[in-house]
Amino acid sequence: MPRPAAPSRPAPVAAAVEEVDTSFLETLLGYNARRAGLAVIDVFVQRMAPFQLKPVDFSVLSLVRHNPGITSRQLCTALGILPPNLVGMINALEKRELVERRPHPRDGRAMGLHLTVPGEKLMRDAERTAAELEAAFASRLTATELRTLIGLLKKVYRPG
């Protein structure tokens, strides 16, 4: 354990720290949530690299797949993305012919988003990979622990 500081009269020369003590930060939910999130995202990024999908791309295409005809606005609200930042993503995905914009049946301003045939095929594989990734964490967590963890995380960001 490091020698306690003497802040009221600082020593002229610095002390040396052998091992970093992170115990206080580790009591904080935010710190742990961020670290865990980064660890999971890291594995996710690796597994999605063959599909050339970043986490955001995956989320967008997954919502389009399960909500054919979804609008940009709905995507932004669901994923916490700002409209100007979604435009480029959709453009890139449309250029890759994974998704297409069609006129909205009831709102002339809006565009409905749909997966193309290759987009549907890609996402079927990508979502299977994502589901398998969950199982990969079985080496760290049991199935029960994983369910508990996800349940508690939901209570954090969606109280009630």
Next chain:
Amino acid sequence: MPRPAAPSRPAPVAAAVEEVDTSFLETLLGYNARRAGLAVIDVFVQRMAPFQLKPVDFSVLSLVRHNPGITSRQLCTALGILPPNLVGMINALEKRELVERRPHPRDGRAMGLHLTVPGEKLMRDAERTAAELEAAFASRLTATELRTLIGLLKKVYRPG
């Protein structure tokens, strides 16, 4: 529930989505971890605004407080920050006279970081606020649930 897509022969006009179905994404640990992390960070940012501390600033100063004499390299390793990106943060905190660099006792290349007296005072209050913030989540989670959640998060990012 939205009508299933017919990807093999796309309809010429988009379907309309009334309510967005996020059920698949919600089965994924990464999605839930990110959403929960953002929710916690959001509250953290609000509570730390009076101290003019961003989450990173708080983490840095907290580690300096509990590890007087810690070097930049050690901070970077502990927090996953790249050395070039830490320089500006330390400079800003030093300009605010919250932290100071002193020569390392045994390594002429390194600088030991220490809180100043006002830095120590600020962080005592800031860390108390951070601890109280945990309690604020008691409205969403019980104390037991919070302990369980943090324990499981640790298992995710620090397996073994």
Next chain:
DNA sequence: TATTGTTATACTCTATAACTATA
């Protein structure tokens, strides 16, 4: 030769203002 701290720099992510066309 390797490492600490640093500068310069580039790339990504996120945020704000303003325009257009429809409602």
Next chain:
DNA sequence: TATAGTTATAGAGTATAACAATA
């Protein structure tokens, strides 16, 4: 008047390369 999609742009966060001083 308000909203969906878009453009342009600014800011924050994150990344790599390279250098001087020291180990």
